[in-house]
Amino acid sequence: MKIILLGYMGSGKTTLGKELATSLNYNFLDLDDYISDKEHSSISHLFQSKGEIYFRRKETQYLNEIINSTEDVVIALGGGTPCYANNMESIISNPEIKSFYLKLSIPILAKRLFNERANRPLISHLNSEEELMEYIGKHLFERSPYYSQAHHIINANDKEQQAILEELLTHLI
Numbered sequence: 596m597k598i599i600l601l602g603y604m605g606s607g608k609t610t611l612g613k614e615l616a617t618s619l620n621y622n623f624l625d626l627d628d629y630i631s632d633k634e635h636s637s638i639s640h641l642f643q644s645k646g647e648i649y650f651r652r653k654e655t656q657y658l659n660e661i662i663n664s665t666e667d668v669v670i671a672l673g674g675g676t677p678c679y680a681n682n683m684e685s686i687i688s689n690p691e692i693k694s695f696y697l698k699l700s701i702p703i704l705a706k707r708l709f710n711e712r713a714n715r716p717l718i719s720h721l722n723s724e725e726e727l728m729e730y731i732g733k734h735l736f737e738r739s740p741y742y743s744q745a746h747h748i749i750n751a752n753d754k755e756q757q758a759i760l761e762e763l764l765t766h767l768i
């Protein structure tokens with residue numbers, strides 16, 4: 596089986612994905628790290644040097660490579676992965692995959708991301724938490740229709756990592 600965590604930047608996909616994989620004794624794969632390794636470049640540098648369209652093409656290519664493999668794995672997607680090409684369709688139509696949307700409110704995401712925005716090329720130029728909140732609000736509005744197609748929607752607001760992990764596990768065992 597493959598378990599996919601998806602959601603906005605900063606929603607905890609990478610952090611939680613590692614924990615979930617350990618609990619299930621599965622391998623863990625972070626799609627952003629996978630792209631960085633394959634392309635020998637950080638995501639920020641890839642955006643700068645080759646542009647977002649190139650990044651999105653590679654993101655879809657590597658997503659398909661991973662989901663068509665045979666191993667049991669927990670996969671943390673990039674924040675935008677579900678919203679490009681036919682990525683969400685590939686995920687929900689595959690009977691081997693269970694997907695989870697980690698849903699968080701705009702103010703919580705903004706608070707979390709403000710100090711971590713440097714490595715996230717879409718938001719690194721924003722100068723205040725208010726500006727970031729405005730950006731996230733608009734962006735989430737566009738992305739929610741994709742995220743909401745996940746098999747399960749997990750309300751992750753104000754929840755400790757352990758509580759979210761336990762909730763995910765109830766859907767898996």
Ligand SMILES: Nc1ncnc2c1ncn2[C@@H]1O[C@H](COP(=O)(O)OP(=O)(O)OP(=O)(O)O)[C@@H](O)[C@H]1O
Binds near residue numbers: 605611674711754
């Ligand atoms: N349940 C939680 N409560 C509080 N903080 C959390 C929780 N889960 C993750 N975090 C923190 O939120 C930040 C973002 O988490 P993480 O990098 O896992 O998000 P992500 O969804 O993988 O983001 P991206 O899409 O940009 O890769 C980190 O600083 C992490 O420690």
Ligand SMILES: O=C(O)C1=C[C@@H](O)[C@@H](O)[C@H](O)C1
Binds near residue numbers: 603
């Ligand atoms: O939300 C997005 O579009 C992105 C999120 C990150 O995980 C990276 O995949 C990249 O910075 C783009």
Ligand SMILES: [Mg+2]
Binds near residue numbers: 625671672
């Ligand atoms: Mg991540």
